[in-house]
Structure formats: C-alpha cells, structure tokens
Amino acid sequence: MNQIPVAILGATGSVGQRFVSLLERHPWFNVVALAASDRSAGQNYARATRWVLDTPMPEYARDMVIVPASPDAVRAKIVFSALHTEVANELEPAFAKAGAAVCSNASSYRREEDVPLLLPEINAEHIQLIERQRRNKGWSGCIVTNPNCTSTGLTIALKALDNEFGVKKVFATSLQALSGAGYPGVSSLDIMDNVIPNVGNGGEEEKVEWEPRKMLGKFSGGKIELADIQFSVHTNRVAVIDAHTVCASVQLDKSVEPDIAIQALRAYAAPLSARELPSSPRPVIEVRDEADRPQPRLDRMAGKGMTTVIGRVRRDPILDLKFVVLSHNTIRGAAGASIYNAELLVAENLL
Amino acid sequence: MNQIPVAILGATGSVGQRFVSLLERHPWFNVVALAASDRSAGQNYARATRWVLDTPMPEYARDMVIVPASPDAVRAKIVFSALHTEVANELEPAFAKAGAAVCSNASSYRREEDVPLLLPEINAEHIQLIERQRRNKGWSGCIVTNPNCTSTGLTIALKALDNEFGVKKVFATSLQALSGAGYPGVSSLDIMDNVIPNVGNGGEEEKVEWEPRKMLGKFSGGKIELADIQFSVHTNRVAVIDAHTVCASVQLDKSVEPDIAIQALRAYAAPLSARELPSSPRPVIEVRDEADRPQPRLDRMAGKGMTTVIGRVRRDPILDLKFVVLSHNTIRGAAGASIYNAELLVAENLL
C-alpha cells in the first residue's frame, strides 16, 4: 500500500498545503519529496511554511527537508504541481521529460492539444491523449492538468445535463472564495464589507468560457473537438474562505422540466474507470432541495470536498434552466483534482 | 424652507432609520411625526430604537414621541412608508384616503395599474398616473412607490442603454447587502464565511424580473405599457453591510461597442423635472474605468448614495454587453428613493 513515490512542487503555498494534507494516509501514494522555491529549500517544512488550513499540518510533513523544484532533486513517479504559471511553464515539461507523471493544477498547458484537461468523473477517456503527447514530445513522463477551480463544478453540472439534454448556451456568475487567490492573496481591507467584481483581472472569465468546451468535447481519432457551447461568465470575489458558488442559466437542445433535470443530475455516474478510485466523489453530484442551498460553509465538505453540490434547479425565464453550483475550490477544484487525476493514471496503467 | 410637514411610518426599523437620517436638514421637509407599531408608540424615539446606522441618530429625532401609524395620529402632507408589506397593504390606502401623499418603499402596490413605480431620473413622467389613481379611488392623497432595491440600479443602467440602443434581454445576478434584510435580519452564523444563494425565497427574483418592465414601459393614454424586455435573475446575499452589486449581460436591438455604451451611460441625464431636486443624483450614472470596480465599500456613497455606479462594461460573448452595477440599497434603493419621489411630487404640484 501507498508505495508509489510522489512529490509536491510548490508545497509551501496554499494549494501545496492542501496537497500535503490530502495525501496524508493516501492508500496508494507516499510523499517522498516536498519541493519549493530556492528560498525555502533546505529548511524543514514546518519551519518554512505558514500553514493556513484549519486542520493541523500532518506529522509526516513537519520534518521533511524542502528540496529545490528540479528533476535532479525530486525522485518520484508522480509529481503534483502547485506551481505558479510562469514557473510551471518551464518546470513541468522538464519533469515530464525526466519521466515523471506531472499532475498539474497550473493553467500553463491546459490548452495544449495533446494535454488532457481532466475531471475523471466526466471525461476520464481524455486521458488517452497522453499517448499522443508522449509520441509528440518524446517524453517518458507526461503532463495531465485539471481545470480552473471555477470551471470545475460548473462543468460537472453541465456534463450531467449535456448527456441527457444537450447544452447550448451558458450564462454563469461566480462568487469565489479567498483561498483561490493563494496566501497572502487578498488583503483584508479589500474584501471586508465588500465584493471585488473581477477575479484574475478578466483572465478567470476567459478560462471559464473556454475550459468547459474542451472537457465536454468529444475525443476521437486521438483528438478533442471542442464542444459547441457558448459561455458568458462574470466572476466575483466574496468574503468566503473556501468554496466557489456559481449561478448558472442554461439553454438546452431539448427543454426539460426542472424535476427531470434534477433526476438526471442525481442519476449521473462517473465513467466506470473513475468510479471507484480513492478520491472518487461519492456521490458525483448532490442535489439539495432547500430553497437556500448550496451554501459554501455548509456544503463545501460534501463527499470530503469532492462532491459537486447543486441547488435551486428551476426554470429560466429566457433559456431553459437556472441553478446554483458549489464546489470546494482547493479540494475538488485544485489539490484533490490533481490527486484524482493521478489515481486515474495509475488505474489505467499510464504511469 | 423645510415647511412641508412629513411623517415616517415604520420609523424604528432599519429603513425607517435611514429616512430619519436623510431627512435631517432637508430643505423642504420637516419631520413632524415618527410612527411605529403600537409596541413602540408613546416612547421617545431614542429609547425605542436600536439605531444601526454608522452616523449618529439626528438630534431632532431623539426626543420625539413615537405615535401609532394611523391617519388619526399622524398629520402630515407627505407620509414616508417603511412598513412591512402586510401592514402597508392596509395602512397606505388609509393614509391616501385621508389626504396624504404616501411615498412608499413597500412592495404592496408597485404592480397596481394606477400606482406609479418611480425612479425620477428615468421615468418621472409616470408620476402623472396619480391623476388616474385619484379618479379611480376617490382619494385626495395618493400612493407613489419606489422599486425593490435590487431593481433600482439595474433599471437605471438599462434605461440609459434602452434610450440609445434598445434593450431586449437581461441576465442579472445580484450580490446583495445585509441591510436589505432589515434588523436583526440575517443571522451572523448564516453569513460569516458564507453566501446565501437566494434572497426573499425567490420573491426577490420575481420582483427584479418584473419591476424594470413597468419602469421602462411607455406611459401613454393614462396607462403604462410594460416594456417588452425579458429578464432572468439570480439573487444572492453576501457579507456586505450596504450596497447591492449586480452583474448583468444584456442583448440590445443594435449591437454596440463597449466604449459607445460607456459614452451613452455617462451622457445619460435625468428628465428635466427630476434633474434639480434636492435628492437628484449627481451624476445619475458614474462609470468607473478600473478593472475591479464598482465595489460596495468604495463606491456606495457616490453622489451621497444616490448615484448608480457602473463598471466593467465589456462585450458579452453571447449577447451584446456585460457590465456591473452598484447601488446603495438603503439610500438610492429605499429611503432616498421615496424622498426623491416626494420631491418630484412637490415640484410637479401634485401634493
């Protein structure tokens, strides 16, 4: 058990901490290296890290000595990347070349044609792109990415609807948590008694308007055809610690009653290959009946933070359906996502 | 100066307090009566009121003895109503019958065909409905209403666009302040580190999908024809004290570039009759250029809380424009709204 050696790149940051926490007692993975910037390398993890999670730092990590984030210093079959985009741009290919399976939370390679953008419960088959990636690049390792935290829950909800009714257009407005901006991230003076009506200076909206199209796209002939769905997205930062809320209005191919849509959402199951992995969400989707749910504080830990929680499924006066989606941004939307991707790699014998 | 005697119904509640505050040193109006429920009547105002505004209770109000909210007890030409719907249902007509001009923040009569739903800077001419109202009801007084606080800023923004380009469809998602729920209103345990994805149990969304159509409707032949605009609205409560933020996507009759839309928004002026009143917003609309504005804490007091602040005007990938609207919910969206309406009544000699 937990015999596959794994490493975390960017281990001291807020997403890195979530990796450290989620990998404690993982049944398959054994953390053998915590890597961070040169500034931290050489220090032990407990000293170098300003821990911001509300669960204690796992014992296993406290005394590990941080190593530099380079393939020379990190010997692991799987490398989890919580690196910033600019750093990930350079380092992730270096690790893939050196033979590691890079499971990345960075946005650097999400749009590459031969890099899977993966949420196993909806598009597990996209992982086959790796074969083409390896041929193209001549790598023994690979890069697998998970989407932006705001794309995550929304795309899962859309997949369940798309399967049954076909999705055509999506208006989505997010209310995003502070942890998505990292640490120190958002100044308290900017968010107390306030809303910031833009996340990532527009970049976040662009991601959420594009990423679902790749994940909902068909994989055939070794390629992914982007789904023909139109998106319009507004993003907002609100005073919530964890979990993103998204209000969505959706146009379908065939109009359905809300209760039929709810049935489809509840009945949605992950592809077989992604259904029984250690991090598989149980259930994939939870639909709440209350008029005022989902709520970040109350629902973010559903399915250990891996379940997508949906509520207020109702008719949309212009399109077909309106609903609210909630997803834990640093578990399902970041560290948990990369780990789930890695589990799929293992299960599919793609290491 | 300030010789017109006015009264406030529901003076001890949070909107009532805003009336008390805004009417301090009003150039035309003199508060002669503060009315509240029988429970408070007979006490002096300072003692009966749990003051929640961050400006001190005005001196003039402190020692006024609260009277019952009945036409017998309240002698005033203008009566500002901060009553709850059920109470307003009964009391407002009684006051109108007794000869008072009721300027109401309640939702009770907003949908009546002969009751103006008024934002003077956009539909001042609707005030002429009063003549028909008086004929129909045989009242010497009248009822004039202002819209729901979430409808307010959105409708003002839409008016400026509708004038120039014609508005056809609107998707809107609100992030609403706590003061909109009154006092004690929202429990701290419900909103700390949280979002409530529904305001007023669905009722708020229905209001915002209907009220703008009346205000943007044409007034002719003594009637208002509802504007032919489709609305789809999501509401959310967030941890903000004052000011509602609305993210809107809009389809126009003629597609325009964002910079042309911004010009139209900036150039928008109130009808002449509503332009130079004591509470007229100066300017009606402020457009911010920054990528992350408007923000509740920074922008809510623009134009003394009466200006509608708009930002992030940009192309919508599905419709024509996306933008963000901010409006102070208890000033422009409640007490200030009713006062502005009353000023228009006075200026138009309709008392």
Add this chain to the structure above:
Amino acid sequence: MNQIPVAILGATGSVGQRFVSLLERHPWFNVVALAASDRSAGQNYARATRWVLDTPMPEYARDMVIVPASPDAVRAKIVFSALHTEVANELEPAFAKAGAAVCSNASSYRREEDVPLLLPEINAEHIQLIERQRRNKGWSGCIVTNPNCTSTGLTIALKALDNEFGVKKVFATSLQALSGAGYPGVSSLDIMDNVIPNVGNGGEEEKVEWEPRKMLGKFSGGKIELADIQFSVHTNRVAVIDAHTVCASVQLDKSVEPDIAIQALRAYAAPLSARELPSSPRPVIEVRDEADRPQPRLDRMAGKGMTTVIGRVRRDPILDLKFVVLSHNTIRGAAGASIYNAELLVAENLL
C-alpha cells in the same frame, strides 16, 4: 458497545446540534431520544432543525421523531441538557428525580452547593458531590454541570498553574465566538466590521469571575471550598464562528519564569479517572511557541476540539505572567463538556 441509552434536551438548537454531532458513533452512548419544545415535537429531526454546523447532520438523527422534553416522553439513563436557563430550572430536577443523570450545559444549577461544576481533566474528584446531592434531594438520578464556555479554557490553564505555583489574581479579557449566542443569535449587522464589548449583558463576566473559584476549590468533607482567587473579567463578542480567545494576566504565589510555566502547562495531566475516557482531551493543554498563536480558526480543532491551546506565555509587567488561552466554545465549552462529564459518571459507576 454504545449500549447506554442517552437523550438530548434542546436538540434542535445550536448546542443541541453539537450534541447530535458529537454523539454519532460514540463508543458507549446510544441516542434514543431527541427532545425539544412542544413546537417541534412530533416532527422528524431533519425537518424541524435548521442545521448550522459545517459537518452534515448525522444520518442516525435525520428521521428520529422529536419528543417533548419531559421525563415521561424521554427514557434514557443519561440526559444531555442544552436547554435555556429558565426551562432548565424546571426540567432538570424533574429528570433527576425520575432517575436520569442530567449532564447539563445550562447555568441553572452550577452554583448549587451539592451540584458538581465539572471539568474532568481538572476537578474529576468533585463528582463525588453527587452522593450528597442524592441524599439531599432524594433523587435516584442527579445533575452534573459544566461551566460557561468562557470559564472553561481559562480555568484549565489556571489549574495547571495553580498546582505548581498557586494562583492569586487573574485579569482576563475574552474575545468570544458567535456560536456562543446560539441561533439566530447575533445579527450580522451587529458584528460585521464590529466588536460588541459585552457578552450576556454583564452576566457572562460575573460567571467567569465566579465559576473558576468553585472548580479550583478544594473538595473535602463532602463540600467545596471556593478557591481564594480574585478575578476581573471583560467580555467581548467578535466576528469568529467558533472558539473563544482569552487574554489573561495572572499573579502567582511564587513568581516563575515563563519557560518554567510553559513546562508546567505542557506537563499537566488529567486526574487518572479522567485520563482515558472517550472524550478526554489529548493533550489536555497544548502550548504553541509562535508569537501569534493560538488563533481561533487554526487551533480550535486541536484534540478534536477538546484540547485547551495556550500561547504567548510571557512576563506580566505588573503581575507574574501573561498568556492567551483558546478553547472551542461549543465542543470543549459546551456539548463536548457534558459528554465528557457523562463518561466520568459512567467510569465512576455513578449512573
């Protein structure tokens, strides 16, 4: 296992919910009845309760039908009381008379001479008061109380110091969490961007100035002699969901260096009888070395919410020591406290 039938009185409130949650899978106790006010009785628990904890409502409780809080309706060996004071005044003796061991979080009987006020890790021997209580009252059951949530952590810290150095005077200022006020409790408009410099209208301060004296008092000859310690307490409510922080300055019999005090705090162990119970805090006291700990969000779940976390132990310029104490107010300070007391009753064969 979990064969002792227990009931929760006041099960729908916020402390009641914490009992429901903590008793899920308890090794000794089996919840057989959830009791609440007549208004809720007859409904099933999931429907009658507005759940406010961020962990989901336990499955076992969802379909239990709420019963009235009367000895007739509730058949259980142990009854956990999360009742309001006025209700507890009447009902708790009735249950004790009917043979139940009442483990109460209410303040009603804390000051009774023959009622133990108990924190097992510091004064487990006080439980012997029950024998006198039963003789006095002729009860087959009994009442055992736990202290106010703000007294809790402070008294545990003081006990460890008192044992070694003798405590003479204590200045304490609290920064208390919102959950201590129940639900709906504190209005969001009262606490956003604010502090309320008084909890319980002075009553809380009085409790914290008295309760530790009983718990730190000597038990001999069947009586408790109040400890001869002087207290001066300020209370404040702050915008924190769970966990009370207390800043304390303490005068000792013998002056000590902070590092000696820290050793004593770390070395502190519960009395043998209270050391290996299911809810025993492990450790009783955690001392943090960082300059800015303990912090509510980061430290409240230490020892599953049962550990008292102390930091910033330093010289006091007037007295001897200054330090900061943190304790989870609804776990160690309320529901967890009563459960720990009940476990001690069982272990001591006092049911």
Add this chain to the structure above:
Amino acid sequence: MNQIPVAILGATGSVGQRFVSLLERHPWFNVVALAASDRSAGQNYARATRWVLDTPMPEYARDMVIVPASPDAVRAKIVFSALHTEVANELEPAFAKAGAAVCSNASSYRREEDVPLLLPEINAEHIQLIERQRRNKGWSGCIVTNPNCTSTGLTIALKALDNEFGVKKVFATSLQALSGAGYPGVSSLDIMDNVIPNVGNGGEEEKVEWEPRKMLGKFSGGKIELADIQFSVHTNRVAVIDAHTVCASVQLDKSVEPDIAIQALRAYAAPLSARELPSSPRPVIEVRDEADRPQPRLDRMAGKGMTTVIGRVRRDPILDLKFVVLSHNTIRGAAGASIYNAELLVAENLL
C-alpha cells in the same frame, strides 16, 4: 485662509491617504506637495495610489505629481510624516534641519527626551520641549510626534481620571482594526473567522506600556518626568476596518464610584490652548450609557473621528474601575493626530 503650505510624506499609503482626505478644505493648511517613494515619484497621485478609504479621493490631490520625499523636493512649512519607521529615522531629521516642522505619525522619535509626544487635549504644554530640541539640535524646524494609535484613546481616558483621582496601575487589552496594519497589511485568510492575538509582534504592547507614561508625565524644568504608572497590555487584531477598542482595568490613588468617574470623564476639557483648534475633538470624551457601547462601527466617527468614546464604566473586582475605550485609529490615532499637533504649533507660534 489655508495659506500655510504643507506636505505629506508617504502620501500613497493608507495613513497618507487619510492625511490627504482630512486636509481637504482645511481652514489653515494648503497641501503643496505629496511625497512618496522613488517608485511613485513623477506619477500623478490618482494613478500611483490604490485608494482604500470609503470617501472618494479629494479632487485637489488627483492630479498632483508625486515628488520624492526629500527636503530639496518638498518646500513646505509643515511636513506630515506617514513614513515607515526606518525611512522616518533618516528623513525626519533632514526635514527638521531644513526648517520644516515635522508632524510625525512614525514611532522613530517618540522616545527622544527633547521630542514632544503629543495629544493636545491632554498634554499641550509638552510642546514647549521644542525649544530645547531646537537648541540641542541646532534646527530651525522641529519634530513633533503623536503616539501609537492604541495608546491614544487609552491615554486620553487615563488623563481625565488621573487629574481627579490619580492613576496607579493599568491592565489593558486591545481589539485592533485592520487599517492599523496599512495596505495590503493583514491577509484576508489570516483574519476572516479569526483573531490574531498579537499586534506588531509584541512591539505594540511595549509601546502602549511606555507611551502613556511620557504623555501623562510632568513637564518642568524643560524636561518630562515619566508618570509613575504601571501598565500591562495585551494586543489583538480583529476583523474590524477602523477603530481600536481597549478594555481597561485601572487602580486609582483614591477609589471612586463609577458614577463619579463618569462625571469626571464627561467634564474633562482640553487645555485652553488646544480647545478651539480646527481639529479639536468636540467633545474630548463621550461617555455612552448603553451596556454594549462603544462599538467600532457605530462610534468611531464621533466628533468627526476625533472624540474618544468610553463606555461600561464599572467597578473592577480587583482594582478600582473597569471600562472600554474606543478611538478611530487612522483619524484620532494617526493622521488627525498629526494635524491637530500641527495646529497647536501654529497657534503657539512655534513654526
């Protein structure tokens, strides 16, 4: 009118912004220069500044071009310093040497024997230290300092008590606002649902234990004798935007009843020379009768943010009195303080 040319050093920071705001339309002072770090110099103020106050940036400042913070670049009779300590260490003497009256909010020179540490409403006479300062240093200008924001309100309260009853010992615990840490200052992830039980890593406590002794000290023979009062201070950061709350327990020379103390607090008047200046607090002290006041959000703007608000004056079970003090940390405790000091300099002909 406003003919005295003044400059602001560190004008882009959060305290600098408060200076810019408070000096708009000042009756005596005319802002002729805004100085900041070399990084900002040359840009206009509106562009270089991330404005964080909830009142708009004054028009006069928007287009001013920022100059370097050096005596060569800044020609002004009075220079307000919002510099960080290390920078102030060097620059303030340079300005004083060049002939400017430096009114400083920095802590650099507060402890110098010949530098006044000034709150005009309590120790206006200490300004005479300047003569000695000028002799010692050979400066034509001077340095005058105001105390730390947490010392401010507390010292004013103590002065009123000391005059009448003599203060001997003070225990004080602060609950401090976020704006005291500047911008970006405290991360939202550090303070949401949290308390940080230490401000300035202990340095703040040391300041509050020393500064009041200088301000309450006797000035005679050209020297200040530190007051013989003992202080023990705890500091905490809480989720409040502006205004520091301090809970104090005080031992007096002669024990008094709370109502007598309240009379003394209410009757307290500033020295004549400091009573009618433009920024004089009106009143110096406000005592609230309510059981739950002062509160930051409701009371911080008393006397335009210059009044010290006190409440809950009651017996202390160990010493004599307990009470709560509130003071606006960036107005009375920072920018407003330096401006008030400058006004005293002008009134005393000490420029």
